[in-house]
Amino acid sequence: MEKIKVGMLGIGNIGRGTYQALYMNQKKIADTTGLDIEIVKILNRHPEKDRGIDIPKEKYTKDVDDILNDPEISIVVELIGGIEPATTYMARALENGKSVVTANKAAIAANGKMLAELAQKHHVLLRFEAAVAGGIPILTSLTTALLSNEFSSVHGILNGTTNYILTQMEENGKNYADVLREAQAKGFAEADPTADVEGIDAANKLSILISLIFGLGVGPKQIPTQGITQIGSEDIAFARDFGYRIKLLASAREENGEVAASVEPSLIPESHPLANVRNEFNAVFITGNAVDNLMFYGRGAGPLPTGSAVMGDVIGVARKWEKDSAYDIVPQLRYDADLRFIGEGSNKYYVRMTAEDIPGVMGKITTILGAHGISIETAIQRPAKNSGSEDGVSRAPLVPLIFIFANVDKTIVSDALDDLVENKCVRSVETVMRVAD
């Protein structure tokens, strides 16, 4: 049986999960693939630290060159995270003729093109299934079983933290701040939750999916991105009244040579499979011209699910390696399509605003919206809840107004909403969310 020697950079949560996913299933892997895979060296800057896992001390090294320059190691698994020094290490591994497997979405979204080109140049492989949606085998499926499809769209719930928060807000009527605190206490959210709750993590993953699905290079910073911090319990209740659930949706779609993409809280019809993806689970919904609608659902994070994806890539690379066919003709990342990126594109939008409850206010608002070319599909005015005198000055009570706009560009929506506030038709705009079909 061929021995495949793997070097691993990093032994944090995902490193431990990868180590476990290998060693608890080593017999099955050997039985079904004929491969004897060993993680022989692990970069660990703090070998004295207890990692809560039984790893022979002699596998640890503090020197990355011990791994990158070891001629016996054929696969380097990068699990440090962050753009640097991870990118530099991966580049050096590829240049040294080693295949690279990584779970690093930020590094692949930022430097995937350079790394993919290096891999091709050195006839080795670069794999990153774990970088998008954790344990869900979406990248493998797109580049194997689904190759006989052109895809028109992808919609993903790609961040477990925000989906957990939104599910808890919806199902238990809690508000955003309380659920976030709870999620932090449970370890589902980081102390600094910015990358999750502002949609940055999801935008990195969407950028990778866009290059795979459409063959287009769109950096995460080019993708219009909005987080979930502005969503109120009122929005969740209104969405429910309209037959929708709210999810942080990462979407991209192609039409007539143009690709539109965004990450933003979106209303999803409650009968749609994505609407029922609850708590920390992730899902990716794609539509191909042969396979039609397809959804993958599973754990998008966590040591073992992510480790499962990392080891799936390691086995895939090792199987090609053993066959002396390491150079893969299928590029996972493509940037050569004849398509144009148009930002967010046009969508339906849900808007909640607060206005003073004075006669004719609705008419004034709809006139201004109409002047901006916005068609209103639904308009709801709820009875006032407060007296409007919270600052002691007597005035008309405040009422929430909810609109759903027909398909329109987001920039037009923003201009029109600014106009409403400037003209004092509206006290404030509380929430703007996309409405998905």
Place this chain on the structure above:
Amino acid sequence: MEKIKVGMLGIGNIGRGTYQALYMNQKKIADTTGLDIEIVKILNRHPEKDRGIDIPKEKYTKDVDDILNDPEISIVVELIGGIEPATTYMARALENGKSVVTANKAAIAANGKMLAELAQKHHVLLRFEAAVAGGIPILTSLTTALLSNEFSSVHGILNGTTNYILTQMEENGKNYADVLREAQAKGFAEADPTADVEGIDAANKLSILISLIFGLGVGPKQIPTQGITQIGSEDIAFARDFGYRIKLLASAREENGEVAASVEPSLIPESHPLANVRNEFNAVFITGNAVDNLMFYGRGAGPLPTGSAVMGDVIGVARKWEKDSAYDIVPQLRYDADLRFIGEGSNKYYVRMTAEDIPGVMGKITTILGAHGISIETAIQRPAKNSGSEDGVSRAPLVPLIFIFANVDKTIVSDALDDLVENKCVRSVETVMRVAD
């Protein structure tokens, strides 16, 4: 660019879908894989028949040997369906050194072991992604990205016809017979729906999944199988009251070296992702020791989705072929696990019966159930709806009784229910369904 010549047996619905899936995406396939795939010959017994697709007449042959003996053809795609002559044709193709791709669940469930051994012997490949859940890439994922997992269970909605019928019964309050007629008119159900509604089709697919996931040979006829014909609107309503939806579930699970499996209508908690799989869609839910819960959702039938899966296999085989590494070390089918098949195993069960509404009837029933060792989790007696005098003889009115039994073997349930009817405690047993966790 390497030219891959494919011969196709059969040009029915799936044949047409496969042809279309290739030719509408031929440029993308070539661009991303470097493969120029052509379907060069098609077995068509009735070339005069209009197939509703533009295929050059010279590709047709009435003689299967034209394909099986053509040295230029490296891949044979079998889309005739049925066990014979499909099995014989596939065996001959493998013996002639051609890889085989098929969508034929019945032939693979019946003769997969023999065909897999032939493929290994002749160093060619046998692939059948399309045989289970149509366009959903479950077999590819299990044999690639998910290799670093031992799976403890699989639960599938593997038949679109029955799922369509159950969804329509549930959402529109229609009865079984009416929905079946509707489905037949729409082409979702065959004129003879037996294989679908009795669970035979799902059992074939489950048999294939069991060999892949557990490495155990369990023929479809060994799998305890029950169809959906006995389900009444009352059951759907009661299930809903309890917080469940009814699906025809194909399940297998391993515990302590024993594998239990069944195909039967089952109550699924409404928050479970499988509960929200509607109409003709299929889904496969699996649990692995690293990846945890994972669900694949998509179209389990239809020409193009099935054609997508067939072409995915053809491309996969062609990529290996081109690399001169056609013999695949990963057997998709395994029959060598040290596990024991125990039939249905023990489950919770939902039982609806009809009894005469006389004092003490519930006590008599629960005593007999208790004597059989059945623990009752829930028992509900609804008010009588009729007078019990439909045959003119005056007697106590009939009432529906609904029970959920705690985990118990199905044989014990059957014995106990027979006992109840023999002892005239119960007029009739209407429905028995499994309750899934």
